[in-house]
Amino acid sequence: MAQQQTELGGAKHSGATKNDGATKNSAERKINRATLAADKVLDDKVSKFAVTINKPVDVVFEFWREFGNLPLFMKDLKDVIETSKTESHWVVELKNGQTVEWDAEITSESPNEMITWKSKDGSEVETIGSVWFAKAPSNWGTVVSMLMQYKVPSGKYAEFTAEFTGEHGDTLLQTDLYRLKALLETGEIPTIEGQPSGRGEDLPSDYVRH
Amino acid sequence: MKALCWEGKRNVKVHIVPDPRILNPQDAVVKVTTAAICGSDLHLYDGFVPTMEKGDILGHETMGEVVEVGSAVKKLKVGNKIVIPFDISCGQCHFCKEELYSACDNSNPNAVMAAKMYGQSGAAAFGYSHMFGGYAGGQAQFIRVPYADTNSLIVPNDINDEKVLFLSDIFPTGYMAAENCNIKPGDTVAIWGAGPVGQMAVRSAFLLGAERVISIDHYDNRLLMAKQAGAETINYNDVDSVVDEVRFMTGGRGPDSCIDAVGMEAHGHTMTANVDRVKVAVGLTTDRPDALRQAIQSCKKGGTISVPGVYGGSLDKFPFGAAFAKACKFQMGQTHVQKYMNPLLNLIIEGQIDPAFVITHRLPIDEAANGYRMFSDDKNECIKVVLKMH
Numbered sequence: 318m319a320q321q322q323t324e325l326g327g328a329k330h331s332g333a334t335k336n337d338g339a340t341k342n343s344a345e346r347k348i349n350r351a352t353l354a355a356d357k358v359l360d361d362k363v364s365k366f367a368v369t370i371n372k373p374v375d376v377v378f379e380f381w382r383e384f385g386n387l388p389l390f391m392k393d394l395k396d397v398i399e400t401s402k403t404e405s406h407w408v409v410e411l412k413n414g415q416t417v418e419w420d421a422e423i424t425s426e427s428p429n430e431m432i433t434w435k436s437k438d439g440s441e442v443e444t445i446g447s448v449w450f451a452k453a454p455s456n457w458g459t460v461v462s463m464l465m466q467y468k469v470p471s472g473k474y475a476e477f478t479a480e481f482t483g484e485h486g487d488t489l490l491q492t493d494l495y496r497l498k499a500l501l502e503t504g505e506i507p508t509i510e511g512q513p514s515g516r517g518e519d520l521p522s523d524y525v526r527h
Numbered sequence: 528m529k530a531l532c533w534e535g536k537r538n539v540k541v542h543i544v545p546d547p548r549i550l551n552p553q554d555a556v557v558k559v560t561t562a563a564i565c566g567s568d569l570h571l572y573d574g575f576v577p578t579m580e581k582g583d584i585l586g587h588e589t590m591g592e593v594v595e596v597g598s599a600v601k602k603l604k605v606g607n608k609i610v611i612p613f614d615i616s617c618g619q620c621h622f623c624k625e626e627l628y629s630a631c632d633n634s635n636p637n638a639v640m641a642a643k644m645y646g647q648s649g650a651a652a653f654g655y656s657h658m659f660g661g662y663a664g665g666q667a668q669f670i671r672v673p674y675a676d677t678n679s680l681i682v683p684n685d686i687n688d689e690k691v692l693f694l695s696d697i698f699p700t701g702y703m704a705a706e707n708c709n710i711k712p713g714d715t716v717a718i719w720g721a722g723p724v725g726q727m728a729v730r731s732a733f734l735l736g737a738e739r740v741i742s743i744d745h746y747d748n749r750l751l752m753a754k755q756a757g758a759e760t761i762n763y764n765d766v767d768s769v770v771d772e773v774r775f776m777t778g779g780r781g782p783d784s785c786i787d788a789v790g791m792e793a794h795g796h797t798m799t800a801n802v803d804r805v806k807v808a809v810g811l812t813t814d815r816p817d818a819l820r821q822a823i824q825s826c827k828k829g830g831t832i833s834v835p836g837v838y839g840g841s842l843d844k845f846p847f848g849a850a851f852a853k854a855c856k857f858q859m860g861q862t863h864v865q866k867y868m869n870p871l872l873n874l875i876i877e878g879q880i881d882p883a884f885v886i887t888h889r890l891p892i893d894e895a896a897n898g899y900r901m902f903s904d905d906k907n908e909c910i911k912v913v914l915k916m917h
Binding site for chain 1: 528530532533534540542544545546547548550551552553580581582583584599617618619620621624632633634635636638639642651660661662663667671673674
């Protein structure tokens, strides 16, 4: 475990990692560690967000580790197919219908603690992500801290860039984690899609507004 | 179905829209029998609440008969007569389990929007802007109720709608405001606003043991209604200073607790109230907190200021120094309606209170827009509007 974290965080952070072992479980500390890890790989801005989920750590970890579950709560993510124990194929479908795909590999993993992954060398869309799991204080459940970073070639993937990077990337990650929390805590994701309104597009076709 | 839709500032209309359907496994669909217009609907009507969209269905004081339940609904059955709380809560997150239902983590699909403004999102609400979830409201002939087992109170089939309808909002809201005052024998509670929530707070304060209640407003009929429950009243148009008057009436000590049942659209004729009106008109501020200012100025040292009135944004000229100097306590927030529905239903069944006293107007759904106009423009005559939906 210590070895994996050292690789992820880079040599200059290994000291901090060792010291953590003696302190109490601290989700915040892990976020910082993970931030440093992601910084090392790509230059672009890191999106990060954390939620506390009212379920035990192993339940949350196992749900997340089943990558096929990710499209259940990640907006725009259409499919994640696990091609081997550490490799997977990711398919994003954008609102304009365009699909963006890449292959990813797990770079380190520790059960009930963390998973990090990155796109395989040569992918058009470069991405690195990490997710950290820690028991929350008292009876709050599990802290899930996630970091995502994308590097996208300019031009071809304008829509993807707009949706997944910068401020929108932050919002997307926050949305996805709220959706994960709702799904695990309640078994469903809140929605208003498909409800009635007095807006033109929702009215029956034979309806004339008065 | 017919539904009352928000079309813009001071513009609501009844439209024919599609019926709601089950969208999630814990949903139910309810045939609405009776709904009411809430004072907080007037904040929407007046355009005070951001993230409204033309065509949104309003209404969060609603009851009716369950006509369909989703596959994961366990408690509710088709045919149950239910009252629906205004706040939508999942019943399964940390906050719901602590009975802080209005702080629910999961019900708001637009939680990111609310979190950007407030740091964290609270519960969604029916018919109360997209920042609070964008859920279609209950001033409609049918409503979809998410997490239906949590967001419903089953009431006896033979009980009159009007007796229990206000368990959806104003009765629990007035009650929680009074409960937050931690009333002790001999206490005096002053209540700003004698609208529907203020009326419920007056009666709740007495139910919880207050010796004196002082009701402050400027509409004679509303003050009369408070007086009928035993409150002393102040018409603020008849006095030079509400703060001085309240202090005089309480032996110079000030009330033990002060309730602001007005919220963000306070009227009044103080200098600060006039400045608020100008600032709101030109977009410099969002809320007009003059009732809250007076409540703070009036409260006794170490007393409680309880705020059921709705606020949206940042407040100007907030006398925090007075609150600090007097070591006052603040209690506030959207009502945890689900926590109060059952005990308050028992008070109604025992005959300790009949909340229907507050109703002054009964209208069919087709006249709902007229109901908004009356409630907004003739607050002396029109205290509470109830809509008959079928």
